[in-house]
Amino acid sequence: MTSPTSTTTLPRIGILGAGHVGPAIGRVAIEAGYPVSIAGSGDPAKIALITQILVPGAKADWPAQVAAEADIVILAIPLHKFNTFDPSLVAGKVVVDLMNYWAPIDGTQQLFEDPRYGSSEIVQRHLSGSRVVKSFNHAGYHEIEAERRPAGSPDRLALGVAGDDRKAVELVAALVENIGYDAVLLDSLHEGRILEPGGPVFGASLTKEQFAQVLTEKTAA
Amino acid sequence: MNDSPSLRTGFPLTFGLDTFGDVHSDENGTLNSHAQTIRNIVEQGVLADSVGIDFFGIGEHHTDDYPLSAGDLVLSAIAAQTRKIHLGSAVTVLSSDDPVRVFQRYSTLNALSSGRVEVILGRGSSIDSFPLFGYDLSDYEVLFEEKSELFAELLKGSPVTWTGTTRAALKDQDVVPHLEAESFPTWIGVGGSPQSVVRAARHGYNLILAIIGGSPARFQPFSNLYLEALEHFERPAQPIGVHSMGHVAATDEQAQEEFWPRYLAVMKHVSRTRGFAIPTPESFKHEIGPHGAIYVGSPETVARKIAANLRVLHASRFQLKFGMTGLAHTAVMNNIELYGTKVIPLVREILGSES
Numbered sequence A: 001m002t003s004p005t006s007t008t009t010l011p012r013i014g015i016l017g018a019g020h021v022g023p024a025i026g027r028v029a030i031e032a033g034y035p036v037s038i039a040g041s042g043d044p045a046k047i048a049l050i051t052q053i054l055v056p057g058a059k060a061d062w063p064a065q066v067a068a069e070a071d072i073v074i075l076a077i078p079l080h081k082f083n084t085f086d087p088s089l090v091a092g093k094v095v096v097d098l099m100n101y102w103a104p105i106d107g108t109q110q111l112f113e114d115p116r117y118g119s120s121e122i123v124q125r126h127l128s129g130s131r132v133v134k135s136f137n138h139a140g141y142h143e144i145e146a147e148r149r150p151a152g153s154p155d156r157l158a159l160g161v162a163g164d165d166r167k168a169v170e171l172v173a174a175l176v177e178n179i180g181y182d183a184v185l186l187d188s189l190h191e192g193r194i195l196e197p198g199g200p201v202f203g204a205s206l207t208k209e210q211f212a213q214v215l216t217e218k219t220a221a
Numbered sequence B: 001m002n003d004s005p006s007l008r009t010g011f012p013l014t015f016g017l018d019t020f021g022d023v024h025s026d027e028n029g030t031l032n033s034h035a036q037t038i039r040n041i042v043e044q045g046v047l048a049d050s051v052g053i054d055f056f057g058i059g060e061h062h063t064d065d066y067p068l069s070a071g072d073l074v075l076s077a078i079a080a081q082t083r084k085i086h087l088g089s090a091v092t093v094l095s096s097d098d099p100v101r102v103f104q105r106y107s108t109l110n111a112l113s114s115g116r117v118e119v120i121l122g123r124g125s126s127i128d129s130f131p132l133f134g135y136d137l138s139d140y141e142v143l144f145e146e147k148s149e150l151f152a153e154l155l156k157g158s159p160v161t162w163t164g165t166t167r168a169a170l171k172d173q174d175v176v177p178h179l180e181a182e183s184f185p186t187w188i189g190v191g192g193s194p195q196s197v198v199r200a201a202r203h204g205y206n207l208i209l210a211i212i213g214g215s216p217a218r219f220q221p222f223s224n225l226y227l228e229a230l231e232h233f234e235r236p237a238q239p240i241g242v243h244s245m246g247h248v249a250a251t252d253e254q255a256q257e258e259f260w261p262r263y264l265a266v267m268k269h270v271s272r273t274r275g276f277a278i279p280t281p282e283s284f285k286h287e288i289g290p291h292g293a294i295y296v297g298s299p300e301t302v303a304r305k306i307a308a309n310l311r312v313l314h315a316s317r318f319q320l321k322f323g324m325t326g327l328a329h330t331a332v333m334n335n336i337e338l339y340g341t342k343v344i345p346l347v348r349e350i351l352g353s354e355s
C-alpha cells in the first residue's frame, strides 16, 4: 500500500469509469481522506492526464486491478455498457450503483425495460456475487463538489442510500457523510426506486428534512 | 491567479451570441411560426454585427420549439448582409452528421463570408438528431471520436485519406470547395466529459466549455486539463471559450421578470423529458447569482459575472445563449443591443484594467 497512514483506516474506493461522473466522485472522496483508485475501460495510460489533473492523489489502474483492491467499488460507466460488464470483476464487493436509466437519454435498453424492478435491482440481479447499494445517482455530478457542507450545517443536502444489505448500506452512508452530505437510508433496493429519474428526489437539491417530507408524502399517497 | 485571460493564454477577448433557434412571440404574445422564427434570426444576426459582436452561432436542433435544423443556410443569409461578424454553428451535432458534408457546407459559407466561419463541434447533448437520422444513442462515443478525427483531417485540406467504421473510407479524396487561406477556427463544445477535453487537444481543436448549471468555477480543472493536454500533445496554445445562457435588460429586475417565466416554462418541459426536478425561485436566484451558471441582469451585473468567470476559466471567448424560448422579439433585440453596446465594453474594461 502506498497510501498515507492517515488514510489507511478508511476503506479504499475503486472507481470504474473516468467520464463525467467518476472523477468528480473521486475528487471529493480523496478530499474526505479516502484512498482512491480509478479506471476507464482499459489501459490506465489513457486516463493518466485526466487522473493527474481532475483527481490528484488517485491511482489510475486497469479496471480489474481497481476492482480487486477496492473495499467499495463505484460503478460509474454508461448504462448502455452494463450488459458487457463482467460481474466476476466485482464479486464479493460492495458496489455503489450510480447509473440511471432514462430511455429518452440512453435509448431503449431492453435489459432495463422491466417496470416491476428499479434499475439497481436489475444491476443487483446481474452482479449476484456483489452487494449493490444505490446512491449518488440523483445528484448532478457537476454539483457534488460545490454543494458539500460540514455536518450540522443548516443547508447541508441529503443523498439517498438504498440497499438490501445493511452493512453495505452503512459503509456507503459513512462515505456520503464524510464527503459532506447527510445520508438518508432506504431499506432496500426496491425502496431505492424513489431515487430514480422521474421521481421526486432526482435532480432536486433536498435537505434531510425535505427528503423525509418527500418520503412521507410518497408513503401517504 | 489574477492574470487576465488574454495574458494567460495570449488570445484577444472575443464575444459571441448563440441561439438554438428558440421560437419567440410577437407583440401580442402569440408564438411565431417556424418560418418567422428563421427570418427573425437573420435580423438578430444582422443587429449583432451592427453593435460590434464578434460571433453569431446557431445550435443545431430538430424540435418544434427549436426548428433550426439547417443553421448554415440561415448563417449564409446573415453573411450576405454583414461584413465583420464571424458566423458558425453552436453546435453542429457531428455524431449524427457526415463530416464531409459539414466541411463542404461550412467551407462554402466561409467562401461566401470571405473567411468569417467558425465551427463548433459537439457530441450532441441534444439527442433528437440520433433517431431522426437513424443513429443509435449507444454509439455516441465511437461516432464522435471517429468523426472528429475525420473532420480534423478535412481541415488540413485535400487530398484526404481516412478509414474508420462509421462511414465509407476516403483515399486521396479531393473535397471541395478548397479553403482560401488556412482552415477556419474549429472548436469542440464540452459539457463535462474529460475525454472530450483531451480529444479537443489531441486533434488541435479550440475548447468551448458549455456551462449550463452550477458553479462555473468548478470547470477550472477542465481548462487546466486542456492546457496540460495541449502541452502533452506538443501543440501550441489554443483559445478556451465559455458558453452559457442568459438575458440582459436595462435593470436586474426587468431582466429577471422577463427571463424567469420563460426559463421556468422551458425547464418544466426539459424536466419532463430528462426526468429531473423543476427549478424553484430559490434555485433560480442561486443560478443567476455569482456562483451560478446563468447570466441574467443589467449590463453591469452580467458584465461583472462574465469577467469573473473568463478569468477563473483562463478563457478569452464568451458566448451568451440568448433569447430563451417564448421571450418577446423586442426583448430579444434589446438584449442583443445591450450586450453589444454595454456588456462587452464593460467586460473589456474590467479585464483590461487588470492586465
Ligand SMILES: NC(=O)c1ccc[n+]([C@@H]2O[C@H](COP(=O)([O-])OP(=O)(O)OC[C@H]3O[C@@H](n4cnc5c(N)ncnc54)[C@H](OP(=O)(O)O)[C@@H]3O)[C@@H](O)[C@H]2O)c1
Binding pocket: A016, A017, A018, A019, A020, A021, A022, A039, A040, A041, A042, A063, A076, A077, A078, A079, A081, A084, A085, A086, A098, A099, A100, A101, A136, A137, A138, A139, A140, A141, A142, B193, B195
Ligand atoms: N450526469 C450526471 O450528473 C450523472 C449523475 C449521477 C449518475 N450518472 C450516471 O453515471 C453513469 C456514468 O455517466 P458518465 O456521464 O460519467 O459517462 P461517460 O462520461 O460516458 O464516461 C464513462 C466512463 O466509463 C468508462 N467505461 C466504460 N465501460 C467500462 C468498463 N466496462 N469498465 C470500466 N470503465 C468503463 C469509460 O471509459 P472509456 O473512455 O475507456 O470507454 C469512461 O471513462 C451513467 O450511468 C449516468 O446515468 C450521471
